[in-house]
Amino acid sequence: MRDGFYLDNNATTPLRPEAKGAMLCAMDAPGNPSSVHGFGQAQRRIVEDAREHVAALAACAPANVIFTSGGSEANNTLLHGIAANNIVTTSVEHASVLDAVPNAMIVPVDADGVIDLNALREVVSGLDGRTLLSVMAANNETGVIQPIQAVAEIVREFDAKLHVDAIQAAGKIDLAPIVRVSDAISLSAHKLGGPQGIGAIIVRDGVPFEPLVKGGGQERRRRAGTENVIGIAGFGGAAEAALAEFDDFQALADMRDGIEIALAGDAVFYGQGVSRLANTSCIGMRGVSAETQVMAFDLAGIAISAGSACSSGKVEPSHVLRAMGLSDEDAGQTIRMSLGWANDPSDVGAFIDAWRALRARTASEVAA
Amino acid sequence: MTNTEARPIYLDYQATTPVDERVMDAMTPFFTQAFGNPHSTSHSYGWEARDAVEVARQQIATMINADPREVIFTSGATESNNMAIKGVGRFFAGRKNHMVALKTEHKCVLESIKYMQRHEIDVTWLDVNADGLVDPDTVAAAIKPDTALVSVMLVNNEIGVIQPLAEIGAICRDRNVYLHTDAAQATGKIVIDVQAMNIDLMSLSGHKMYGPMGIGALYVRRKPRVRFEPLMDGGGQERTMRSGTLPAPLVVGFGKAAEIISQDLDQEAARIRNLRDRLLKGLQQRIADTFVNGSQNQRVMGNINIGFRGVDSESLMNALKDYVAISSGSACTSTSVEPSYVLRAIGLSDLDAHSSVRMCVGRMTTAQEIDQAIAAISNAVEKLRGAGLVTNAASVAG
Numbered sequence: 030m031r032d033g034f035y036l037d038n039n040a041t042t043p044l045r046p047e048a049k050g051a052m053l054c055a056m057d058a059p060g061n062p063s064s065v066h067g068f069g070q071a072q073r074r075i076v077e078d079a080r081e082h083v084a085a086l087a088a089c090a091p092a093n094v095i096f097t098s099g100g101s102e103a104n105n106t107l108l109h110g111i112a113a114n115n116i117v118t119t120s121v122e123h124a125s126v127l128d129a130v131p132n133a134m135i136v137p138v139d140a141d142g143v144i145d146l147n148a149l150r151e152v153v154s155g156l157d158g159r160t161l162l163s164v165m166a167a168n169n170e171t172g173v174i175q176p177i178q179a180v181a182e183i184v185r186e187f188d189a190k191l192h193v194d195a196i197q198a199a200g201k202i203d204l205a206p207i208v209r210v211s212d213a214i215s216l217s218a219h220k221l222g223g224p225q226g227i228g229a230i231i232v233r234d235g236v237p238f239e240p241l242v243k244g245g246g247q248e249r250r251r252r253a254g255t256e257n258v259i260g261i262a263g264f265g266g267a268a269e270a271a272l273a274e275f276d277d278f279q280a281l282a283d284m285r286d287g288i289e290i291a292l293a294g295d296a297v298f299y300g301q302g303v304s305r306l307a308n309t310s311c312i313g314m315r316g317v318s319a320e321t322q323v324m325a326f327d328l329a330g331i332a333i334s335a336g337s338a339c340s341s342g343k344v345e346p347s348h349v350l351r352a353m354g355l356s357d358e359d360a361g362q363t364i365r366m367s368l369g370w371a372n373d374p375s376d377v378g379a380f381i382d383a384w385r386a387l388r389a390r391t392a393s394e395v396a397a
Numbered sequence: 398m399t400n401t402e403a404r405p406i407y408l409d410y411q412a413t414t415p416v417d418e419r420v421m422d423a424m425t426p427f428f429t430q431a432f433g434n435p436h437s438t439s440h441s442y443g444w445e446a447r448d449a450v451e452v453a454r455q456q457i458a459t460m461i462n463a464d465p466r467e468v469i470f471t472s473g474a475t476e477s478n479n480m481a482i483k484g485v486g487r488f489f490a491g492r493k494n495h496m497v498a499l500k501t502e503h504k505c506v507l508e509s510i511k512y513m514q515r516h517e518i519d520v521t522w523l524d525v526n527a528d529g530l531v532d533p534d535t536v537a538a539a540i541k542p543d544t545a546l547v548s549v550m551l552v553n554n555e556i557g558v559i560q561p562l563a564e565i566g567a568i569c570r571d572r573n574v575y576l577h578t579d580a581a582q583a584t585g586k587i588v589i590d591v592q593a594m595n596i597d598l599m600s601l602s603g604h605k606m607y608g609p610m611g612i613g614a615l616y617v618r619r620k621p622r623v624r625f626e627p628l629m630d631g632g633g634q635e636r637t638m639r640s641g642t643l644p645a646p647l648v649v650g651f652g653k654a655a656e657i658i659s660q661d662l663d664q665e666a667a668r669i670r671n672l673r674d675r676l677l678k679g680l681q682q683r684i685a686d687t688f689v690n691g692s693q694n695q696r697v698m699g700n701i702n703i704g705f706r707g708v709d710s711e712s713l714m715n716a717l718k719d720y721v722a723i724s725s726g727s728a729c730t731s732t733s734v735e736p737s738y739v740l741r742a743i744g745l746s747d748l749d750a751h752s753s754v755r756m757c758v759g760r761m762t763t764a765q766e767i768d769q770a771i772a773a774i775s776n777a778v779e780k781l782r783g784a785g786l787v788t789n790a791a792s793v794a795g
Contacts, residue, residue, distance in 0.1 A: 035442060041434035041642065049428060059407055059415035061604075065714065066722035067405060069412070098472030098611065101631040101641030125631025125640055219642060224428065226472065226611045226644025241628065243512055244475045244505020253505050254475030255413065255604060257611020260644070323439035332433070332440030 033330040034376040038220075038369030039169050039197060039309060040334055044263070045222035045370060051079070051266030052224065055259045062256050063247060072258050079265025086268040087195075087214065087231050088205035095251045096261055099228040100196040100217030101125040102241065106252070107163075107192050107213045107230055110238035114158030117189075119144050119175075120352035121168055126194055127348075130163070141303040142173040142353045144180065153187045160189035166198035166207055170349045170365055171300035172309025174202060181210035190236065196220055196228075200271030201278055201306045212236045218260065222370055223267030227260030274370065281368045282307035284377045288366065291381045295388055299353065299363065308368040311350075313359060314384070317391045322364050329383040331376075333366050406721045406766045406773075408676075410699055410759030411554055411582060416650065417607040417760065423653035424609065427646035435645045436634055446645040453652025460655040461580075461599065462590040463616055469635045470643055470651075473613035474581035475505040476628070477600035480615055480639070481577045482509040484625030485546045485598070486518050493545035495519045499531055499560075501739045502550050503579050510548065518545075528692035529556050529743045533564040540568070546575045551583040551599075555726050555739040555755055556691030557700025559587060566595030575623060581605050581613070585658045586666070586697040591616055597623045603647065607760060608654035612647035615639075665760060670698040672767050673758045677701050679771035684778050690740055690753055704745075704753040705778050712781055713754060713774075720773040723756045 035043065044052075055075050060068030062076050077091070084091040097103045104125040108116065116133040118126055121142055127133075136149045144164060153160060162184055167174045177193060184191040190212045195204060200221035208214060214231040218224055232238065232251075244253030271278070288310055289298055297313035314322055319335035326333050335347075346360035355363070366380060407415070416424075427449060435450045437443025451465070458465040471477045486496065498510050500522050514520050521539040525531050536547060547569050549560050562578060569576040576595060581602035583589055591599060599616035603609050617623050617638065631640030681687055686706035705713065710725040717723065726737040736750035745753070758767070 033441070037434075037437060037440060037442070040437045040443070041432065043432045044428050052428070056416060056421065059413060060722075061409070061412035064409060064412045064722070064724055066409065066724070067718055068407060068409070068722050098476065099641045099644075101629050102472065102476075104631065105629040105640075123631070124633065125629070128630035128633070128640070217642075219434075219644075224644060224646065225434070225642050226647050242472075242476050242479045242505075243508035244478065244503070253479075253508065254473045255602075255610055257472065257609075257647075259609055260611045260647070327440045332437075332442050334437055334439045 033332065034379045035332045036366050036368060036372065036376060036380060037332045037334050038372075039172075039365060039367035041219045041225060042222045042369045043371045044224060045267050045270045047270035048223045048263040048266035051262040052259050055262035062258055063245065075258055075262050076256050079261045082265040082269040083216070083229055086199060086204065086272050087208050087216065089208050089231050093231050093233065095230050095232065095248045096256060096264070097228045097230060097252055098226055098257070100194075100215055100220070103196075103215035103217070103228045103230045104194055105129045106241040107215060107232075107238065108161070110241060111161050111190060111192065111213065111236065112159060112239075113161035113190065115156045115160040116163065117149070117152055117156075117160060118163040119165070121349045122163065122165055123169060123194060123196070126163055126165070133163075138352050140354050142168055142171050142300050142349065143303055144175050146176070146179055146183065149180065150183050153183055153189060156187075160187065161192060162189050163192040163194065165194040167202065167306050168300075168349060169197045170347055171311040172197070172306035172367070173300040174198070174304040174306065177207045178210060197306065200268070200275070201308065213238070218264035218267055221267050221271045224260050224263040227257055227264045229264070278370065279307050281372070284368055284372065284374055285310050287374075287377055288381055292384055296384070297359075299350065299355070310366045311363060312366060313363040314388060315362060317362055317387065319361055319364050321391075322387060325387045326364075326383055329379070329386075331380055331383055333364050335364055405717075405719055406770050408756045408758060408762070408770060409722045409724050410757040411557070411605070411755065412724055413604045413610065414607045414759055415761055416609055417654060417657060419657060420608055420650045420653045424646045424650040427649050431645075433645070435643050436632065450643055450645055450648045453648045456652035456655045456659070457601070457614055460584065460589070460659050461616060462592050464619060466636075467616055467619050469615045469617055469638045470648055471613045471615055471639055472611055473604070474579065474600045474602035477613050477615040478503070478505045478579055479509045480628040481598040481600060481625065482506065482546065482548060483513060484628060485575055485577070486513040486516070487626040488624050489545040490517070493543045495521070495541050495544045496546045496548065497521045497523060497536065497539045497544060498548040499523050499525060499550060500742045501525050501529065501553055502548065503554055503581070506548055506550065506579055525742055527744050528695070529553060529558040529690070529739070530692055530695055531560055533561055533568060536565050537568045537572070540572050540574055544572075544574045546577055548577040548579070550579040551589070552580070552586060552697050553691070553739060554582045555737055556702040556743070557582070557697045557757070558691045559583070559695045559697060562596070563594045569597070570595040582697070584655075585662065586699065588662065591618070603651040603654060606654050606658060608651040609647050612644060612651045614651070666698050669758050669760070669762070672762055672764060673699050673701060675764065676756065676758060676767050676771060677703070679767070680774060683771060683775035688749070690743060690745065699758040701756045702753060703756070704749050706752060708752055708778050708781050710751055710754045713777055716777040716781060717773060721770045723754050725754055
């Protein structure tokens with residue numbers, strides 16, 4: 030790492046050394062994995078090794094892993110590709126879900142950002158035909174974990190299909206129970222220490238879908254295009270490392286909780302009372318706009334964000350926080366701090382100092 | 398003959414190219430130090446990645462004489478082709494329900510158009526002549542009042558022939574029809590000028606031009622503006638035309654690869670053409686009963702598609718596997734036993750198509766490798782013919 034404190038790991042993560050190593054090996058040789066000559070076969074082995082590591086992370090068979098260009102493609106493929114008369118999703122999903130299905134029925138969340146199961150049951154029970162439900166495993170802005178098992182029971186009861194956007198959850202919570210009850214899952218490498226530009230879908234046997242990208246017969250005809258071998262290798266390396274270091278990730282909760290204890294009383298924490306990812310804290314500073322906070326942190330050499338990276342150019346308040354019942358004003362004064370594999374306790378200390386300094390400065394400005 | 402301990406000579410540059418060292422050097426820091434999400438606007442990690450993406454966008458634009466705002470990054474040419482064809486088809490659905498394409502297009506163009514065909518788009522499939530080229534008049538004749546899109550590949554992936562795109566572009570502009578071209582096989586081999594050729598949509602690929610796999614682009618003309626529906630919705634990246642986090646390191650590598658092409662193409666083309674001619678002449682001198690597929694004049698500099706009568710291409714590739722890496726056609730269909738539809742379209746019999754192989758010389762190929770390859774290929778052909786491991790022994794004997 031270089032100078033500065035990177036605390037925006039839900040936007041993207043630094044590349045894990047294991048991922049880098051696997052990518053360097055893959056870069057070493059030319060070859061298209063579909064070519065039958067030796068160069069091609071060597072590339073094919075790299076792809077299949079990586080597929081095994083991703084399958085291990087997701088506790089599924091390698092044959093159920095299909096590589097895509099990332100999480101957005103994964104979500105678009107499944108939501109457009111699985112035949113359904115009705116699509117149901119929640120108000121806190123990522124934009125790549127909400128924008129892919131503009132006509133979906135939206136189930137609300139409670140003040141902590143957890144899906145309202147009664148509302149879900151009511152919506153699903155009233156539908157005719159095939160229903161596809163899309164629920165994220167963990168939220169990118171708050172880290173709040175959805176009760177997928179309870180959701181799956183409703184899905185089973187009404188014979189619907191379940192898609193789980195596990196992009197923020199992979200490597201951070203145990204995917205096995207989620208994969209067991211889902212029909213399809215979306216994953217992204219660069220949120221778990223792999224490179225950008227590579228993701229995957231995991232599709233249960235017997236769940237048909239229309240591929241989004243058509244052409245050559247790659248990925249068993251389910252996703253055309255020459256495989257991004259370097260990216261796939263990096264995804265495999267990152268998945269392997271994320272699985273091996275799963276406990277280390279859970280230990281990030283100590284650092285995160287350290288921040289929340291240090292700032293308790295002054296700050297507001299959203300989603301704090303429910304099950305959350307170990308690395309995420311969604312923090313409001315009353316009276317100070319998120320933009321001001323982000324700039325002040327940047328001057329202190331600390332990278333955080335005011336919400337999701339893909340929409341961080343927009344000035345609108347977060348749809349996630351609005352769905353949790355926050356006013357525009359409160360939502361507009363909230364930032365996201367997300368830790369990752371490369372952080373250490375000194376990063377947390379720097380964050381606390383910067384937060385307090387800004388609080389003190391703005392409080393005195395208000396007083397004056 | 399080459400030492401079997403050494404790696405085979407790589408003559409499959411149309412399947413994929415090695416990453417250029419200069420590209421690698423440009424990419425590396427963006428994997429590890431400047432790893433930010435280019436869409437993060439709140440910190441310098443994000444800004445740094447975004448600035449690098451914009452430099453790359455300019456580098457791609459320069460290579461094709463476009464405005465940087467017309468360059469949309471994708472995961473590769475397959476995605477770009479899907480995006481252009483399905484996107485235009487969906488945008489004009491109900492108003493313009495007709496498309497025109499060559500029978501020899503890349504598989505992903507064929508599949509995307511066939512998909513639209515299943516969704517009420519009428520398609521005119523154009524034949525090519527024995528040289529593999531389409532007559533611009535044939536294109537003009539195929540355009541109807543409700544034609545939304547003409548898709549003609551710039552360079553064929555199997556036989557390397559260059560279509561008369563400037564003429565076709567003039568016709569399409571005149572008739573107010575979008576021209577899409579799959580230029581994945583053209584970049585780094587010929588000069589591409591989207592203005593001179595009147596191209597409206599163009600698919601590009603990183604890994605066919607010494608950049609990395611997993612990155613490509615779609616050129617989308619701004620004036621007159623091209624309208625299409627995005628393939629992927631989401632965070633609204635790439636001016637809402639292509640959502641998804643951009644892989645900044647791959648984009649940087651792609652841009653660098655384009656910059657190298659903009660600077661070195663003339664020199665490189667001459668060098669590669671010399672090597673290709675040396676290879677072709679060498680094979681023709683050493684081996685009897687050969688035939689070349691596709692136009693010899695309207696052809697990119699590295700490509701050879703050659704048939705050895707009486708020699709099955711699968712057996713030849715197998716005999717050469719420790720010495721020379723070549724292919725029998727497109728990599729994406731190389732596990733298929735069907736004869737190449739491109740070779741069939743230029744009039745080859747199944748037998749001749751099965752006796753043909755594709756070779757492509759590239760940036761890293763040396764004269765010594767060419768000479769070694771000639772020796773290895775002619776030995777293998779001789780042995781296969783001698784051993785009677787032939788598909789048409791009778792016709793050769795006769």
